[in-house]
Amino acid sequence: MNKYALERFKHLVKINLNFWYAFVILVILTTPVMAQNMGIIDPRKNLTPSTTITWRYSDNVSEACNAERQKIGEPAFQSPSRACSFWTKSTCLIITNRDTLPESLAHEVLHCFQGKWH
Numbered sequence: 082m083n084k085y086a087l088e089r090f091k092h093l094v095k096i097n098l099n100f101w102y103a104f105v106i107l108v109i110l111t112t113p114v115m116a117q118n119m120g121i122i123d124p125r126k127n128l129t130p131s132t133t134i135t136w137r138y139s140d141n142v143s144e145a146c147n148a149e150r151q152k153i154g155e156p157a158f159q160s161p162s163r164a165c166s167f168w169t170k171s172t173c174l175i176i177t178n179r180d181t182l183p184e185s186l187a188h189e190v191l192h193c194f195q196g197k198w199h
């Protein structure tokens with residue numbers, strides 16, 4: 082490989098690496114948003130127009146959520162939870178971690194009003 086070809090090869094490798102860095106950063110930046118994308122919310126689908134929400138936080142959300150599930154006879158979640166909610170027509174319990182995202186809280190509040198909305 083002559084000097085010109087070597088420089089061209091290095092340049093192409095650099096461009097390719099920059100592309101992959103940009104791709105990885107894009108995936109990292111968009112993944113949480115996509116995971117929390119709730120789409121359009123239709124209040125006509127509400128199970129109830131009002132509810133009393135209790136918001137609890139835990140250092141171990143999965144453990145706290147599974148303990149609540151056990152109380153109501155539901156099996157434990159198969160994957161770790163960032164938040165969970167338990168609702169009736171008039172009450173709702175939301176459990177999050179201490180540093181939850183607003184989108185996570187909104188997701189659970191929608192469960193309080195619409196039940197299994199997703």
Ligand SMILES: [Zn+2]
Pocket residue numbers: 188192199
């Ligand atoms: Zn959900």
